[in-house]
């Protein structure tokens with residue numbers, strides 16, 4: 001079911017968004033943003049700021065502490081809301097739908113984009129919120145003792161960085177490599193095209209050899225652009241009549257990386273294992289890897 005983003009925002013007013021933005025900005029300098037900073041930023045009277053903060057805490061958008069001073073951090077739903085607000089204002093999406101995936105490091109939703117110039121049909125897109133730093137976030141209480149540390153760790157920073165990294169690599173690879181097109185990136189959120197077909201692990205291919213060739217060809221194209229996916233497996237490869245698409249890029253490395261060889265081998269090995277197990281196709285790992293490194297074109301004829 002599609003939730004109107006506007007409906008989601010109806011419960012929040014511009015003051016709430018201002019408070020969330022104030023906390024976001026404050027988190028550049030503070031692990032816990034002091035209430036005084038928020039008073040200054042929002043120009044709200046103390047009583048209504050406190051009241052609104054309570055509600056934001058209830059909605060899981062903000063968390064607070066009283067020790068050693070009254071301070072606040074933005075929480076996932078709050079940061080998601082800020083990103084959504086920006087994406088909607090930009091016209092990148094107009095509605096958000098079901099959660100279709102919760103990974104270790106992300107939450108992925110279906111979403112809807114208005115057609116260009118308001119003409120044509122609504123377009124389904126993918127909205128991915130990064131969640132890196134969540135584990136460190138669990139240790140936040142422990143970290144409080146280090147409040148004096150200048151280099152405090154903030155999960156929003158880690159998540160934003162990962163999203164930027166993923167956005168940049170997709171921009172570099174598209175359209176030469178088969179990846180879903182990136183439509184927008186704000187904060188820790190990415191908007192991209194829906195990958196075609198289904199994930200490799202979920203389907204039984206009728207022409208597995210053809211798809212394996214195509215997957216390895218794409219690995220070669222990525223390699224010859226100077227990158228290695230580094231988290232490639234049947235869980236991050238979509239297959240369709242039109243071919244294959246690789247998703248989930250934030251772990252990529254450059255081919256100059258000290259562990260490049262191992263990572264490339266691991267990617268290829270994951271793929272070969274899948275095809276061996278499910279389709280009894282046997283290919284030699286070393287041969288395939290050395291061919292990728294020598295000449296991606298040769299993979300056409302394997």
Ligand SMILES: Nc1ncnc2c1ncn2[C@@H]1O[C@H](COP(=O)(O)OP(=O)(O)OP(=O)(O)O)[C@@H](O)[C@H]1O
Pocket residue numbers: 100101102103104105106107108126128180192193194195196199235236247248249
């Ligand atoms: N462009 C896309 N088109 C269709 N589905 C997608 C797309 N991007 C992500 N998904 C869905 O969301 C899931 C999680 O996305 P992704 O693999 O990018 O994130 P992740 O957090 O790294 O996941 P994991 O930890 O499970 O590898 C995918 O397995 C897939 O089902």
Ligand SMILES: [Mg+2]
Pocket residue numbers: 103235236248
């Ligand atoms: Mg994944």
